[in-house]
Amino acid sequence: MSEKKGLIPPNQRVVSNKFPVLHFGSVPKFNPEKWDFTVEGLVDKPLRLTYNEFLKLPRTVSVSDFHCVTGWSVLDNKWEGVAFKTIFDIAKPKPNAHYVTVVAEGGYTTSLSIEDLLDNHVLLAYRLNDKPLEPEHGGPLRLVVPKKYAYKSAKWVRKLRFTEKQELGYWEQRGYSNSADPWKEERYA
Ligand SMILES: Nc1nc2c(c(=O)[nH]1)N[C@H]1C(S)=C(S)[C@@H](COP(=O)(O)O)O[C@H]1N2
Numbered sequence: 001m002s003e004k005k006g007l008i009p010p011n012q013r014v015v016s017n018k019f020p021v022l023h024f025g026s027v028p029k030f031n032p033e034k035w036d037f038t039v040e041g042l043v044d045k046p047l048r049l050t051y052n053e054f055l056k057l058p059r060t061v062s063v064s065d066f067h068c069v070t071g072w073s074v075l076d077n078k079w080e081g082v083a084f085k086t087i088f089d090i091a092k093p094k095p096n097a098h099y100v101t102v103v104a105e106g107g108y109t110t111s112l113s114i115e116d117l118l119d120n121h122v123l124l125a126y127r128l129n130d131k132p133l134e135p136e137h138g139g140p141l142r143l144v145v146p147k148k149y150a151y152k153s154a155k156w157v158r159k160l161r162f163t164e165k166q167e168l169g170y171w172e173q174r175g176y177s178n179s180a181d182p183w184k185e186e187r188y189a
C-alpha cells in the first residue's frame with residue numbers, strides 16, 4: 001500500500017515496479033550535432049540553443065508525481081533540468097503572450113498557460129532519477145508538468161511558441177481535457 005494513499009488523485013493507481021512508456025509514433029533518434037531548442041512567437045528575445053548550450057543553463061531539481069490520464073501514476077520522480085521560469089526570464093515574453101505551445105519531435109504538441117508553466121515544479125528535464133533521461137521517456141529533453149495529466153508533459157521537446165490565444169494540443173484536439181487537472185479528474189473535454 002502506498003504511503004501516499006489519499007495523496008494521489010482520484011481513480012489513479014500507483015505503479016511501483018517500472019515507469020511505463022506511453023506515446024504514439026516511434027522514439028526519435030537524437031543527434032546532438034543537429035538538435036536545437038528554440039523559443040519563438042511573442043517574445044522579445046527569440047532563442048535558438050544547441051544541446052551543449054542548453055546544458056549550460058542553470059539547473060534545477062524537482063521531485064514530483066506523474067499521472068497518466070489512462071489511470072496509472074508514478075510517484076516521487078526526481079527530475080533534473082531547466083525550470084520553465086529560466087527560459088521565461090531569458091526570452092522575455094511580450095505583455096500579450098498568455099500561452100505556450102510546446103512542440104515536440106514528430107508532430108506531438110500540447111499547450112499550457114504561462115501561469116501554469118510558471119509553477120515551481122515545471123521544468124524541461126534531461127535527467128530522471130540520477131540518470132540521463134532515456135529516449136523512451138523523452139530524452140534528450142521533455143517537459144514535466146506534475147499538476148496536469150501527463151499528456152501535458154511532452155517528450156522530445158524542441159520548441160516553445162509563445163502565443164496570445166491558446167493553440168490546442170494533440171490530445172486536446174482529440175477529446176481530452178485542456179485543463180487536465182488530475183485532482184479534479186478532468187480527463188475529457
Ligand atoms: N512527444 C510525445 N510526448 C508525449 C506523448 C506522446 O505521444 N508524444 N504521450 C504523453 C502521454 S499520454 C503520457 S502518459 C506520457 C508518458 O510518458 P512516459 O512514456 O515517460 O511514461 O508522455 C506524454 N508525452
Ligand SMILES: [Mo]
Nearest residue numbers: 068069150151
Ligand atoms: Mo497518458
